[in-house]
Amino acid sequence: MIVNVITLFPDMFSGVFSESILSRAIQGGHMNARVVHLREYGLGSHRVVDDTPYGGGGGMILKPEPIAAALEDLPERGHVILTTPRGKLFRQADALRLSSHDVITLICGHYEGVDERVSELFVHEELSIGDYVLTGGELPAMVIIDAVARLIPGVLGHDTTISGDSHYHGLLEHPHYTRPREFRGLAVPEVLLSGNHEQIRAWRRDMAFRKTRETRPDLIEKALPEGEWEGKE
Numbered sequence: 001m002i003v004n005v006i007t008l009f010p011d012m013f014s015g016v017f018s019e020s021i022l023s024r025a026i027q028g029g030h031m032n033a034r035v036v037h038l039r040e041y042g043l044g045s046h047r048v049v050d051d052t053p054y055g056g057g058g059g060m061i062l063k064p065e066p067i068a069a070a071l072e073d074l075p076e077r078g079h080v081i082l083t084t085p086r087g088k089l090f091r092q093a094d095a096l097r098l099s100s101h102d103v104i105t106l107i108c109g110h111y112e113g114v115d116e117r118v119s120e121l122f123v124h125e126e127l128s129i130g131d132y133v134l135t136g137g138e139l140p141a142m143v144i145i146d147a148v149a150r151l152i153p154g155v156l157g158h159d160t161t162i163s164g165d166s167h168y169h170g171l172l173e174h175p176h177y178t179r180p181r182e183f184r185g186l187a188v189p190e191v192l193l194s195g196n197h198e199q200i201r202a203w204r205r206d207m208a209f210r211k212t213r214e215t216r217p218d219l220i221e222k223a224l225p226e227g228e229w230e231g232k233e
C-alpha cells in the first residue's frame, strides 16, 4: 500500500515511520509512505498556504491552490481522505476497509481548516478521530495510518491475532494475563490455566461482553451476535 500525507509539518512523521511496526511495515515492503510538505506548493516567494476567511471571523484557512497542486503532483493519489473534526467518526471497520486500498492520501488540515472546495474537488471522505478538536491533522493522520497499517496482510507477525482485538466484533477485548501466575496477591483466573480451549473461549466471550457492558454500553446493541463470531475468531 502507498500512503501519501500532505502536511505543513512533515518532520512530525519521521518518528512514527521510523519506529516499531510502521517502520517494519515500510522496511518489509508492505507500505510505502510519502510525506509531502505543503509549504513547497505555497504561493509566491513567501510560499503562502493560508488566508483569512471570506465572511470574516478569526483564524486562517488553508488555501485550495497549494493543496490542489500537491495532490496533482503525486504519481498516484488513490483514495483521498481529509482529516477534520466534522468528518465521519473513524472506526475499526473503516481501518479494515481502508487497508484494502492500494493507495490512500491523507490531507492534514491546520488553523481553522481547509477551503471547502478542496473537499468538493478532490476528497473521497472526511474522517474524524473523535469528538474533540486538535491543532492539526497530523496526529489524526498518524492514528489512521497506524490503525490501517497493522491490518495490511503480512504487517503483524503470524502469532498476532487482529480478530480478537477490541472493536473487531464490535466489542471490547477480554482481559489478558501473562506470567507470573500470581502478582501482589492477584492470581490469574483458573480457567486460563485449565488448557480447556472451549472453556477459555467461553470465558473470554463472557468477559468481553461484561467489559463492553460496563464501559461502552452503546456498543452492545451494534455488536455482532455471539453466534456470528464463528470463523472470525
Ligand SMILES: C[S@@+](CC[C@H](N)C(=O)[O-])C[C@H]1O[C@@H](n2cnc3c(N)ncnc32)[C@H](O)[C@@H]1O
Residues within 6 Å of the ligand: 082, 083, 084, 085, 086, 107, 108, 109, 110, 111, 112, 113, 114, 127, 128, 129, 130, 131, 132, 133, 134, 135, 136, 137, 138, 140
Ligand atoms: C483546529 S482544527 C480546525 C477545527 C475546525 N475549525 C472545526 O471546528 O471543525 C485544525 C485541523 O486539525 C485537524 N483536526 C482537528 N481535530 C480533529 C479530529 N478530531 N479529527 C480529525 N482531524 C482533526 C483537521 O485537519 C483540522 O483541519
